[in-house]
Amino acid sequence: MSPRGVAIPDLRERLFAAAERVVARDGAAALTSRAVTAEAGCAKGVLHTHFAGLDEFVAELVLDRFARGARSAGELSARTGRGTVAGNLAGVALGLLDSLDPGVAGLALTRPAAALHTREALRSGAPGFAGIEDSVRAYLDGERAGGRVPAGLDCGAVALALVGTVHHLLMTRGPEGPDPRESVTRLIAALVPPPPS
Structure with a gap:
């Protein structure tokens, strides 16, 4: 336990990681401010201080x-121009899926105040899925220019489909649901065929 009044380095990340462990181990219903601070080894009121x-x-x-x-x-x-296009896209898509526990995503959807705070922050320009979509589109534009994807590929539509699917899977899959990796791999193969040889 950190002594009272002593600054804790990287407190936000420490609390966030503790919350993820609580949800992964005990389920979303177990997430309370006290459970988070106990898991993080912090004083009980520190979450409400920040x-x-x-x-x-x-x-x-x-x-x-x-x-x-x-x-x-x-x-x-x-x-x-490096690696494979499918592998590069899969790396980003699967990284996004691994970035947030399904239970935490569910909490953000089912707690109205949390959902509102998230939506308002995204509307105000916080990094989110729109920026991710732009990055995927820009990457595909570069690969199209280099001839590694078909010349007629609609990079914007592919980016929207991939990021939209990942968003859907991230926000709706349950903790006990099937692993979405195979679906993402199949989707990328369908969306981005190799260029004709």
């Missing part, structure tokens, strides 16, 4: 994980 309440905390956790996904997708263009 967040307006559990709803804001859940929303900020989701927004943080969306921002991580957006940063990862932003690095996709650096892979243009």
Whole structure:
């Protein structure tokens, strides 16, 4: 337990990681501010010192994980011409799926105040799925220019379909649901055929 009044380095991430462990181990219903602080080894009131309440905390956790996904997708263009197109897209898509526990995503949807906070932040420009979609489209534009995908590929439509599907899977799959990796791999193969030889 951290001593009272002593600054805790990376407190937000420590609390977020603790919340993810609580949800993964005990389910979404077990997520309380006390459970988070106990798991993080912090004083009981520290979560409420830094967040307006559990709803804001859940929303900020989701927004943080969306921002991580957006940063990862932003690095996709650096892979243009390297590896395989399908592998590069799968890396981003599967990374997004792994970025947020389904139970936490469910909390963000079912707690009205958390959902509202998340929507407002995304509307105000917080990194999210729109930025991820733009990064995937820009990457595909570069691969099309390099001849690694068909010249007629609608890169915007492919980006929308891929990111929209990942968003759907992330926000609707249950903790005990099937692993979506096979579906994502099949979708990428259908959306991005190799260019004619």
